Amino acid sequence: MLNTIPTDWLYGLGGGLLIGLGGAVFLLGNGRVMGASGILGGLVDGSGKSNMAERLAFLAGVFLMPVLLYPMFSDVDTHATTNIAVLIAAGLCVGVGTRLANGCTSGHGVCGFSRLSLRGIVATVFYIMAGGLTVVLFRHLLGVI
């Protein structure tokens, strides 16, 4: 049975459960919605000054766990583009966009969708459609990525 399911899907499901568990701890423990863009953005624009330490502790966990896990896995490659213009444009779009929309894949996608928030569902539909069209345009038509 397990042989017929691609390993990537099982790792995806297992990793996804851990992501949801992280969100559950943050919600039930601290009473906060786990949104990566909100936690980061609040530090950048100063709107999160009142709970800066909590934000930094969360981000430290996100950064450090892969440091510990990395040596246990072989062939870890992120396949990121080395095109600096693409990286900068993409980063700017993600930064401005997630703050304007008040959420990203974790806040709107995981946390919003799971409480059936209309805003979360609408945001998720729009960023997936925009992402899909971007890949079609820049990969298949322009050949940039």
Add this chain to the structure above:
Amino acid sequence: MTRMFLALIAGGLFGAGLFISGMTDTSKVQGWLDVFGNWDPTLAFVIGGAIIPMAIAWLLTNGRKPVVGGEFPSPPEPKLGRNLVMGSILFGIGWGLAGLCPGPSVASLSYGGWPHWVFFAAMLAGMALAPLARAQLDSAVPAE
């Protein structure tokens, strides 16, 4: 102190999940968005897996208080504004271009190499510029 500890644990679980699920691999994210190419369904398993504990957590908030005290966040107003739609479209464009979103961007900094730092720096710059962009939008066309 409990608050910091729980935040670290939550972040650690989130980071471990992003790493193990393959969501810091930009080719898997772009592969999921690439419906006209060699479509990769992994991301659907990740989101599906993440929604299960999270939905249970939302159910458990009923009639309870957070461990550290205070109140649970009230449901957002089901209001769909221009900022939500335009912001999400802009985010989707960046997500598709690089295959990275904020969580995986932080999780991959230690092993992804310089491209991840360039993306991360640009993303922080974008976040710093966002209040300005929001003000510009609001003065051009009022949100309401």
